[in-house]
Amino acid sequence: MIVAATYAAAAAVMCIGAYGLLVRRNLIHICMSISIMETAAILLVVLLAYDPAGSAPILDPEVARYVDPLPHALALTAIVIAAAVTALGLALAVIIHRRLGTLRIDELPRLLR
Amino acid sequence: MSSFPVLVILIPLGGAFLVSLVQLLLPRLVKPLLIAVALAQGLVSAALVTAVARSGAVSHHLGGWPAPVGIALVVDELSALFLAVAGIGMPLTLLYLTATSRTSPGKTAVLLCLYAAATAGQTVTGDLFNLFVFIELTTVVTIGLIARKGTGVSAAHAFHYLLYASLSGLFLLLAIVLLYRATGTLDLARIAALGPDLPPRVAALALASVMVAFGIKIALVPLHLWQPGAYAAAGSSVAAALSGVGMTVSTYALVRLVWSLGGGNDVPGLVLRVLLVGGCVNVLVGHVLGLVQRDIRRMLAFSSVAHAGYILMGLGLGTAAGLAAGMLHAANHAIMKMAAFWSGRALMQHASTPWIPRLQGVAYAAPGWFALFMVATLALVGIPPFHGFASKALLARASLDQGLDLPVVVIAVGTAISLAYYARLYVVALRIPRRPRAPPPASPGRWAAGLIVAVLCLACLALGFATPAVMPALDRAAIRAFGLPAAVGHPRSETTPRSAPDPFGPEAP
CATH class of the missing domain: 1.20.120 (Four Helix Bundle (Hemerythrin (Met), subunit A))
Incomplete structure (x- = not known):
């Protein structure tokens, strides 16, 4: 039940991000949309390791069943990468605003010509 | 070791x-x-x-x-x-x-x-996890390299690439989620071993995600739009690395994943068809758009789009011979594109402009650089005896072996168009300028740079003759990727199987 709901949530978040990416024209909104889409993907990664009966993955003779640590590591990595890419995108938006005086992506092709 | x-x-x-x-x-x-x-x-x-x-x-x-x-x-x-x-x-x-x-x-x-x-x-x-991390590292560094000049224009091109690259990373992550769910491992060797047993739906979804992810990186039309601007913004000295190394390595990741998922001999036919048709489209679109460019860097960037097409065409043939020819062309393209970008940069410096129509007489101002540029571009066109000819000929033969004529026609048409746009540049460069050109600003390290480019050009020539010596190793690699028995596919593939265990290969050939 909870798994199905989380899948639905991930799909919904992904669609929200994709909608923003397609509709928004502001560079900062676009960065946000990408970030939202990445969040949805990370949610899917975390779901890979969901196990309500599992305990923390620490080597311990008493623990028989533990959650798979690999998706957690993958999720952390993906979060770090997403944060770095978002930071880069925002930094580029700042440079574009300073040098070209706009944040609207549909004005860029005209300015680049 | x-x-x-x-x-x-x-x-x-x-x-x-x-x-x-x-x-x-x-x-x-x-x-x-x-x-x-x-x-x-x-x-x-x-x-x-x-x-x-x-x-x-x-x-x-x-x-x-x-x-x-x-x-x-x-x-x-x-x-x-x-x-x-x-x-x-x-x-x-x-x-x-x-x-x-x-x-x-x-x-x-x-x-x-x-x-x-x-x-x-x-x-x-x-390992798929590490592959993901290295690909994302490449992405982040590429964004930095595109924006390195710090102008608004380069920042805009970098942002453009960032948009595409984040989608590419997203699709790769989705493919990883699918594969980990289905196989429980991220070890590429294990995935390759389990590939044939994947449920068809999972394999198809993962393959589609992988195709989009690497289609963006390799600039598969219509996902190529970021590339010309990015190369021009990054400047020729860096664009050579982005095109020569970055694109080639992405091709490797694509081959590795598609061939792992396809599971040895039966890579799903649809993916191969997408690669083959996409490759043909890339060749035509890249060359036609290269023809209308007036900036050397953008012209070479569109030539990269076209050459990505030749490589993908080879992969899409679905035979070991095609894969080997595509891989050879990938390596050849790296050498000649680096030489072309760097010698083109010297021509641009001598003319103080990247605009092709304003390059008159640059051949007399910088005869050495012009000769190197000619060697690199003629190799790109595929004129014998340079190695571009050898890999294109092998591609054409591999496609005829499959009974496919259309790729051969596309290769011929692409070659003709590329010869046209390089010849246009030669004509302009050889035209005697009306008034003597102002001496170019002294460029540091001319001799060292010239030496590096000359070595690359010599490699273009030497590899043209050495192709028969290199091919057996490539054929072996391609046959490994397919898990095919030797002597199927390329006529020159009677090789002895290797004794060392192959972590990526099938358990029992």
């Missing part, structure tokens, strides 16, 4: 760290340090590639942990070729940058060191 796969990542990564540190403390030592990093990286990569070619795959388990827990670095015959491109192409780029930069090469050198580490990492990793 078994630690060499770690070294090809560590040397440039450590180099990036040291260079940024030395730049703050002892700026005078930056150039010697860069040369040392480049030489070390080049030598280690060359030694590793030779070892693989001689005695089979080299693998290293990090921390001594064996397969299910540990993470493997593997260089087998398939990745050796691409490691050669990344591990020798990036040091050359570093040397070129060191030679030509007026003062300290600055942040670009740090970024290029990181790029060297990331691209070498992509070729040596045997």
Whole structure:
């Protein structure tokens, strides 16, 4: 039940991000949309390791069943990468605003010509 | 020897760290340090590639942990070729940058060191997780390299690339989620072993995600839109690395994943058809758009789009001969495109403009550079005896062996169009200028840069003759990828099977 709901949530978040990416024209909104889409993907990664009966993955003779640590590591990595890419995108938006005086992506092709 | 796969990542990564540190403390030592990093990286990569070619795959388990827990670095015959491109192409780029930069090469050198580490990492990793990390590292560094000039225009192009690249990363992550759910492992060898048993739906979804992810990186039309602007913004000295090394390494990752998922001999036919048709479209679109460009850098960028098409066409044929020809063309393209970008840069400097119509007389102002540019571009066109001809001929033959005529027609048409746009440039450059051209601003490191480009051009010529000697190794790699018995596919493939166990190959051939 909870798994199905989380899948639905991930799909919904992904669609929200994709909608923003397609509709928004502001560079900062676009960065946000990408970030939202990445969040949805990370949610899917975390779901890979969901196990309500599992305990923390620490080597311990008493623990028989533990959650798979690999998706957690993958999720952390993906979060770090997403944060770095978002930071880069925002930094580029700042440079574009300073040098070209706009944040609207549909004005860029005209300015680049 | 078994630690060499770690070294090809560590040397440039450590180099990036040291260079940024030395730049703050002892700026005078930056150039010697860069040369040392480049030489070390080049030598280690060359030694590793030779070892693989001689005695089979080299693998290293990090921390001594064996397969299910540990993470493997593997260089087998398939990745050796691409490691050669990344591990020798990036040091050359570093040397070129060191030679030509007026003062300290600055942040670009740090970024290029990181790029060297990331691209070498992509070729040596045997693990999907690490592949993802190295690909994302490549992406982030590429964004930095595109924006390195700090102008609004370059920032806009970098943002454009960032949009595409984040989608590419997203699709790759989705493919990883699918594969991990279905197989419970991220080890590429295990995935390749389990590939044939994947449920068809999962395999299809994962393959589609992989195709979109790498289609963006390789600039598969219509996902190529970021590329020309990005190359022009990054400047020729860096664009050579982005095109020559970056695209080639992405091709490797695509081959590795598609052929793992396809499971040996039956890579799903639809993916192959997409690669074949997409390759043909890329060749035509790239060359036609190259024809209308007036900026040398954009012209060479569209030529990269077209050459990506030749490579994908070879992969899409679905035979070992096609795969081998595509891989050969990928390596050849790296050499000739680097030579073309760097010699073109010298022509642009002599004319003080990247605009082709304003290059009149540049052939007389810089005859040596013009000769090198001609060699590189004629190799790109595919004129014998240069090696571009050899790989295109092998592509055409592999496609005729499959009974396919259309790719051969596309290759011929593409060759004609590319000859047209390079010939247009030659004509302009050979026209005698009406008034004598002002002497160009002195460019530092002309001789060193000329030497590097001359070596690349010599490689274009030498590899043209050496193709028959190189092909058996490539055929072996391609046959490994397919898990085909020897002597199927390429006529020259009567090779002895290797004795060393192949971590990527099927358990029993």
